[in-house]
Amino acid sequence: GENVEQHPSTLSVQEGDSAVIKCTYSDSASNYFPWYKQELGKRPQLIIDIRSNVGEKKDQRIAVTLNKTAKHFSLHITETQPEDSAVYFCAAKGGGNKLTFGTGTQLKVEL
């Protein structure tokens, strides 16, 4: 089955700096890669996603890049704000709509 690795597990940045989280996946058939933000005790919230026919996607301060050949994708958050502090999960979807999640990154944006 699919295996998704995520790094780093924790990330601390100063407000206004950029944050980058990286993920790799194992199944070359995976074709959908969402990123979720999860606050403590809450459901995961989709923040951005990318499909395998696209290399990059941007939505305001958030961007995602995908390298299909290398099987890795990254989340970029620019001009970080304290409210960006949360746990971020990458995920990969192959057949059957099954999502496999990465291990998560605890992002802390410090004032």
Next chain:
Amino acid sequence: GAVVSQHPSRVICKSGTSVKIECRSLDFQATTMFWYRQFPKQSLMLMATSNEGSKATYEQGVEKDKFLINHASLTLSTLTVTSAHPEDSSFYICSAAQAGGELFFGEGSRLTVL
């Protein structure tokens, strides 16, 4: 976006009892729903895929007789944790997919087994 509702949000039960968690898609029909479990400071782990009108598909290591899943309609899937024990205490989250692939998550259910 689509709405998936989960109930109850919190439940506390005694060891040995059973607990039922409901997952509803409120504004779309979901032939497939997914049940995840999340332990503190860990990722979401897929437990099973719930298929409307047929048996659920369980992930490796998940006991199907302990975690009973019923998907009797296109808008409702239920997860019953039978003979619950303290190690079953966790955050259980369901999700449902619309056509096109985006998954929507329920609010989650925090189970505490005493």
